[in-house]
Amino acid sequence: MPTPHDGLCTIGELAEQAGVTVKTVRFYSDRGLLPEASRSAGGHRRYGPDALGRLRLIRSLRTLGLPLPEVRRILDEEDEAGSALEDAVAGQLRGLGSQLRALRWREAALRLVQECPPGERAGRLRLIGAVPAPPSTAPLARFWRGWLPSRMPTRSTAAFLEVAVPQPPEDPAPAQVLAFARLNAFVCRPCTGAERPQPRAHAIAGAGGSAVLYAGLAEAYELAGTQLRGDREPRPGEALDSFVAAYVSAYGTRDTPDFRRMLAGQLAADPRIDRYWEWVAEVITPRGGPTEPTPGSAHDWLRAALEAQTAAATA
Incomplete structure (x- = not known):
């Protein structure tokens, strides 16, 4: 991914490799989730060799529905299988379980109204x-x-x-x-x-x-x-x-x-x-x-x- 001359890549190159938009990369950078390695003489962002893997991890965590504070806690841990990830996944599962119960309850309630006499x-x-x-x-x-x-x-x-x-x-x-x-x-x-x-x-x-x-x-x-x-x-x-x-x-x-x-x-x-x-x-x-x-x-x-x-x- 990095260009041969200095081992760094531009924001556009990183976005292309990750399959996301430049706007997405800038969003995570601005929130401190994707640190820049340096800036070019013209002030353009440059990213190191580990940026692609970190960006892909961020996208995976966000796809699972994890909020940004949870993503930040996981990224702060060196080991991806650490307790922060386990806690976040467990919390998401609890939340999804509650949402599914609510949906099943609402479906049954709607059927109750649908099937009862109009009066x-x-x-x-x-x-x-x-x-x-x-x-x-x-x-x-x-x-x-x-x-x-x-x-x-x-x-x-x-x-x-x-x-x-x-x-x-x-x-x-x-x-x-x-x-x-x-x-x-x-x-x-x-x-x-x-x-x-x-x-x-x-x-x-x-x-x-x-x-x-x-x-x-x-x-x-x-x-x-x-x-x-x-x-x-x-x-x-x-x-x-x-x-x-x-x-x-x-x-x-x-x-x-x-x-x-x-x-x-x-x-x-x-x-x-x-x-x-x-x-x-x-x-x-x-x-x-x-x-x-x-x-x-x-x-x-x-x-x-x-x-x-x-x-x-x-x-």
Whole structure:
């Protein structure tokens, strides 16, 4: 590439060898990414033997979408396989992943609007328009943090949020977009404390007891989920015993027929958010697959099993 007389080349020669315009070479030079070796007597830029390789590297990095500050950090490292390059590529991959998720979400949202009856389009547009793409689960997490007992241990709260807050699918169907948008609207609607009363179990167990309660309920819900996947009717058994044991441990009492009757009555009077769990099931159930159990559906199955058992004992 360099001319024989001094080993240097002009800006035009460098641009020709790299297959770019003179304007491109000047742009990178002016930003300090492509240093000049010297200037001619007439003030023209001259470049050394390593300029072509450096220019090609710059162009490759820019083609991958790396911004100029990232390109500069990579060029400052002598080893092209250094951490700056690895970090930049990883960052680009994360960004592209987020963009792809957003595009898939928007495509499903557009199909949702396209396929719905004309009379429903305005309402659906308002629903999905309130959800960013890709969607955020932060409003759902805030809803549950306000509902859970205050001063509940952080680890217990995180464990509950993991199962109560559904993650949006990577490649959603239109129905899943609609269900998630309804969840978002549900948790973001204005409401008073009277509209979102907490179960009596919170007041009885207290913050520490609630941590014990939710840990036990998680095990019971998992057992009940197996029953739900098998399409089994609510009935006594290991799942129900685990469910009752969670309340027994939290309340510091004993498992007796009287306690089970009291618990059944208390649970029947507790506030319900069935629609929330129905929408959660729609969000987490794979396309064409059987409905996935949720903490809500598991709780209902266990409560029905408890009511049936106490009713039979009374009879």
